Amino acid sequence: MTDSNKMIINLVLFGMTQSGKSSAGNILLGSTDFHSSFSPCSVTKDCCLGRSCHLCGFMRRGGQEITLQIQVLDTPGYPHSRLTKKHVKQEVKEALAHHFGQEGLHLALLVQRADMPLCGQEVSDLVQMIQELLGHAWKNYTAILFTHAEKIEEAGFSEDKYLHEASDTLLTLLNSVQCRYIFQYKKGNSLNEQRIKILERIMEFIKENCYQVLTFK
Numbered sequence: 001m002t003d004s005n006k007m008i009i010n011l012v013l014f015g016m017t018q019s020g021k022s023s024a025g026n027i028l029l030g031s032t033d034f035h036s037s038f039s040p041c042s043v044t045k046d047c048c049l050g051r052s053c054h055l056c057g058f059m060r061r062g063g064q065e066i067t068l069q070i071q072v073l074d075t076p077g078y079p080h081s082r083l084t085k086k087h088v089k090q091e092v093k094e095a096l097a098h099h100f101g102q103e104g105l106h107l108a109l110l111v112q113r114a115d116m117p118l119c120g121q122e123v124s125d126l127v128q129m130i131q132e133l134l135g136h137a138w139k140n141y142t143a144i145l146f147t148h149a150e151k152i153e154e155a156g157f158s159e160d161k162y163l164h165e166a167s168d169t170l171l172t173l174l175n176s177v178q179c180r181y182i183f184q185y186k187k188g189n190s191l192n193e194q195r196i197k198i199l200e201r202i203m204e205f206i207k208e209n210c211y212q213v214l215t216f217k
Contacts, residue, residue: 006067010100014130015111017077020147024111025072027195034074047095048074078126089129097216104213106206108142115151118169141214143180143205150185159183180205
């Protein structure tokens with residue numbers, strides 16, 4: 001936050017290869033800052049920070065209209081098809097310290113395809129890396145972003161039914177992050193409408209944390 005009527009929100013994206021992290025980041029930013037494409041191997045190899053345009057009058061706080069700007073840090077997927085866990089972890093650690101070392105991180109989004117099952121060991125390794133990067137408070141600053149949510153709708157599932165029938169692995173993860181989740185759809189509403197809905201949900205989580213941040217050295 002730089003003044004009384006402007007707020008900068010810092011986000012980081014984590015997820016497995018081809019989970020849709022970069023595409024989700026572009027929706028959050030309202031741009032095409034991050035390269036995103038289908039590939040049989042990992043696309044993102046380096047951390048990259050994107051900044052949105054100012055969203056004037058996005059919310060009200062203390063009786064004043066607040067202008068919002070979103071900063072999103074995209075990270076390499078893990079497991080990565082070319083990079084080791086040690087390399088990915090070091091790359092993300094340095095990027096977090098460089099970009100959010102002073103301002104702090106408001107929320108981490110763990111990106112997961114809604115139409116793909118969670119594999120226990122892979123998600124366990126990813127969660128362990130997130131915990132090592134964010135520290136013991138990671139659960140309070142993490143939410144799950146389900147991409148490709150239109151696929152579960154096409155299969156006849158509502159969001160509630162999908163979560164009710166979720167695997168033990170997913171339910172355990174959801175419980176760990178205090179059931180903070182967001183569904184991202186790629187059809188129906190316009191991209192801008194999707195973006196606003198997702199950002200409103202993100203702001204709910206940030207308000208629950210009283211706008212506190214994680215800092216990095």
